[in-house]
Amino acid sequence: MKAERIVLAQHPTGMPGHDDLRLEHFKLPSPGAGEVSLRTIYLSLDPYMRGRMSPAKSYAAGVKIGDSITAECVSEVIESNHPAFMPGDIVLGRSNWQTHSVLAGAELRKLDPALAPVSTALGVLGMPGFTAYVGLKVHGTPTPGETVAVSAAAGAVGQIVGQLAKLWGCRAVGIAGGPDKCSLVTDTFGFDACVDYKAKDFSDSLARACPDGIDVYFDNVAGDVLMAILPLMNEFGRIPVCGVIAYYNLEKLQREGPDFSPLIMRSILTRKLRVHGFINYDHMECMDDFLNEIPPLVRNGAIKYVEDVVQGFDNTVEAFQGLLTGKYTGKVLVQVADDPTK
Amino acid sequence: MKAERIVLAQHPTGMPGHDDLRLEHFKLPSPGAGEVSLRTIYLSLDPYMRGRMSPAKSYAAGVKIGDSITAECVSEVIESNHPAFMPGDIVLGRSNWQTHSVLAGAELRKLDPALAPVSTALGVLGMPGFTAYVGLKVHGTPTPGETVAVSAAAGAVGQIVGQLAKLWGCRAVGIAGGPDKCSLVTDTFGFDACVDYKAKDFSDSLARACPDGIDVYFDNVAGDVLMAILPLMNEFGRIPVCGVIAYYNLEKLQREGPDFSPLIMRSILTRKLRVHGFINYDHMECMDDFLNEIPPLVRNGAIKYVEDVVQGFDNTVEAFQGLLTGKYTGKVLVQVADDPTK
Numbered sequence: 001m002k003a004e005r006i007v008l009a010q011h012p013t014g015m016p017g018h019d020d021l022r023l024e025h026f027k028l029p030s031p032g033a034g035e036v037s038l039r040t041i042y043l044s045l046d047p048y049m050r051g052r053m054s055p056a057k058s059y060a061a062g063v064k065i066g067d068s069i070t071a072e073c074v075s076e077v078i079e080s081n082h083p084a085f086m087p088g089d090i091v092l093g094r095s096n097w098q099t100h101s102v103l104a105g106a107e108l109r110k111l112d113p114a115l116a117p118v119s120t121a122l123g124v125l126g127m128p129g130f131t132a133y134v135g136l137k138v139h140g141t142p143t144p145g146e147t148v149a150v151s152a153a154a155g156a157v158g159q160i161v162g163q164l165a166k167l168w169g170c171r172a173v174g175i176a177g178g179p180d181k182c183s184l185v186t187d188t189f190g191f192d193a194c195v196d197y198k199a200k201d202f203s204d205s206l207a208r209a210c211p212d213g214i215d216v217y218f219d220n221v222a223g224d225v226l227m228a229i230l231p232l233m234n235e236f237g238r239i240p241v242c243g244v245i246a247y248y249n250l251e252k253l254q255r256e257g258p259d260f261s262p263l264i265m266r267s268i269l270t271r272k273l274r275v276h277g278f279i280n281y282d283h284m285e286c287m288d289d290f291l292n293e294i295p296p297l298v299r300n301g302a303i304k305y306v307e308d309v310v311q312g313f314d315n316t317v318e319a320f321q322g323l324l325t326g327k328y329t330g331k332v333l334v335q336v337a338d339d340p341t342k
Numbered sequence: 343m344k345a346e347r348i349v350l351a352q353h354p355t356g357m358p359g360h361d362d363l364r365l366e367h368f369k370l371p372s373p374g375a376g377e378v379s380l381r382t383i384y385l386s387l388d389p390y391m392r393g394r395m396s397p398a399k400s401y402a403a404g405v406k407i408g409d410s411i412t413a414e415c416v417s418e419v420i421e422s423n424h425p426a427f428m429p430g431d432i433v434l435g436r437s438n439w440q441t442h443s444v445l446a447g448a449e450l451r452k453l454d455p456a457l458a459p460v461s462t463a464l465g466v467l468g469m470p471g472f473t474a475y476v477g478l479k480v481h482g483t484p485t486p487g488e489t490v491a492v493s494a495a496a497g498a499v500g501q502i503v504g505q506l507a508k509l510w511g512c513r514a515v516g517i518a519g520g521p522d523k524c525s526l527v528t529d530t531f532g533f534d535a536c537v538d539y540k541a542k543d544f545s546d547s548l549a550r551a552c553p554d555g556i557d558v559y560f561d562n563v564a565g566d567v568l569m570a571i572l573p574l575m576n577e578f579g580r581i582p583v584c585g586v587i588a589y590y591n592l593e594k595l596q597r598e599g600p601d602f603s604p605l606i607m608r609s610i611l612t613r614k615l616r617v618h619g620f621i622n623y624d625h626m627e628c629m630d631d632f633l634n635e636i637p638p639l640v641r642n643g644a645i646k647y648v649e650d651v652v653q654g655f656d657n658t659v660e661a662f663q664g665l666l667t668g669k670y671t672g673k674v675l676v677q678v679a680d681d682p683t684k
Contacts, residue, residue, distance in 0.1 A: 222608075243611065244611050247604040255601045257600055258598065260601055262586070262595045264606055265583060265589065266586050266595055269619040275615075277614045282614065
């Protein structure tokens with residue numbers, strides 16, 4: 001069967017483009033014993049993928065030149081050599097930026113379209129939702145009455161962080177780019193406040209939005225937003241570090257000055273902060289709790305979610321660029337084929 | 343009684359000098375009810391005092407203009423209106439940079455010269471030793487076989503951190519300035535290695551000294567040493583932040599670039615580090631354990647200590663400057679009067 005995939009042609013410097021990420025055709029093999037062939041419906045785009053494209057050490061081995069970019073996908077089963085799946089089933093699996101794939105049935109999870117739209121398996125009920133849950137609960141350890149701030153607040157993870165903070169009795173303050181995202185964060189997601197980091201008076205607005213300081217800052221971006229947050233952190237504050245989007249396109253681990261390391265380290269010392277980098281898959285022991293607590297709240301509307309679905313596999317690279325520049329709102333997906341459950 | 347003290351004349355910019363720290367004479371009042379008058383024998387000098395001299399927010403309120411600099415002191419009782427003390431007793435108390443003081447008896451602890459030299463109450467058996475103990479145990483959480491690195495390794499805190507790491511089954515790697523300090527760290531304190539941060543090949547030497555990476559970095563300095571440490575940190579590494587000596591003389595919380603914040607934040611994220619600022623007095627619940635575990639090890643020689651005693655109250659300001667520039671080795675004390683127990 002003819003299929004398309006996007007492979008890493010070279011390590012990008014700065015913003016990845018078509019020279020770095022090359023579309024190519026390939027012949028999909030037939031599924032072997034225990035395997036299933038799949039048509040991708042939704043492809044998940046996530047900021048961490050930028051790190052995988054770099055040669056620098058990150059969570060995991062980077063993508064090799066010539067390989068496709070790893071991504072979670074919701075797919076439809078075409079042909080199955082695994083007893084748990086039959087053609088037409090909708091499944092969640094770890095595939096690549098490709099229109100079709102062959103995966104081991106043992107590594108797929110069947111989705112029930114009656115319980116929730118299948119795309120949510122890549123968002124609020126998937127890794128972004130789980131990331132928000134473990135980052136806030138395990139590393140943020142918020143207690144009722146505290147102030148929780150989160151950057152990229154309209155994004156896939158941020159929107160859930162703030163809603164969980166509210167559900168857990170905290171004041172939730174979002175940071176997002178532009179008035180539209182900020183309105184979404186307060187009006188749809190119910191945060192107490194949202195501050196536009198692109199506005200001139202950002203630092204002052206942030207201080208006004210956090211009259212009692214900040215106890216937990218869930219960091220998705222680092223960079224200038226972090227530098228505005230640090231002076232507001234309360235003693236014994238916690239900073240779960242989930243992403244450093246501001247630095248993803250840097251070629252080196254330094255940039256032009258001024259050097260903010262004194263601000264970072266002195267804040268950590270004198271305010272006795274706990275700053276903790278984490279990645280969701282180190283906390284799989286929390287998955288049962290997540291699956292017990294969160295899906296009912298999504299079904300009854302207590303937790304809202306917003307997706308931004310880009311149509312067409314050909315637009316994947318542009319969609320990824322848009323993700324890194326904050327073009328989209330909410331969980332970013334590429335729709336590669338029609339969703340038969342809709 | 344005539345006495346001398348050093349007061350904050352103005353907030354220093356950069357290295358504090360005599361224009362900032364002014365010696366003045368004052369008349370010591372007679373002790374009131376429950377109070378004790380004291381002759382200072384040993385005055386403790388510690389890097390954190392630099393923070394107190396700045397107007398910026400730190401652990402505690404800064405020293406006010408015109409006030410003397412707070413310091414722990416070992417003193418001899420001159421006159422006592424408190425039943426627990428009599429003239430000639432040697433006591434530990436929180437006083438100031440002054441030759442004599444009047445303190446509430448309730449806030450003094452009597453020292454027994456038969457158990458240990460009384461100066462150790464300001465060092466290995468006092469706050470520096472306790473700082474090393476709680477920072478490493480509570481925030482470093484080392485396990486046997488791990489590598490523990492510590493900066494300012496010949497200093498009052500660092501020398502104890504490495505020795506505790508060894509006693510707790512870890513590889514101990516010190517970072518210190520110059521070959522003399524490095525020899526002391528390995529030969530006297532028994533660290534497995536010590537790397538000279540002033541040497542040209544510092545980063546390479548550090549990497550060679552840590553063949554299995556670094557699991558715990560006890561940070562007393564931040565700055566360039568931290569930037570060399572970060573690329574060597576293992577996944578799930580811990581960084582107790584005890585001091586930021588490299589930044590103490592900065593006027594602002596930024597300095598000339600390059601900006602190392604991408605290195606700091608990306609290392610925290612991708613290596614899943616836990617970075618934790620702390621101050622000893624938030625952990626007084628550990629004091630009983632400290633007093634049970636450490637004094638016997640000092641008495642039987644399992645824990646060594648080195649003090650650098652500067653003679654004469656008139657030299658306090660120069661001694662403090664020397665402390666900030668790494669001139670001294672070990673715990674820095676000013677001997678203000680003869681030690682009658684010697």
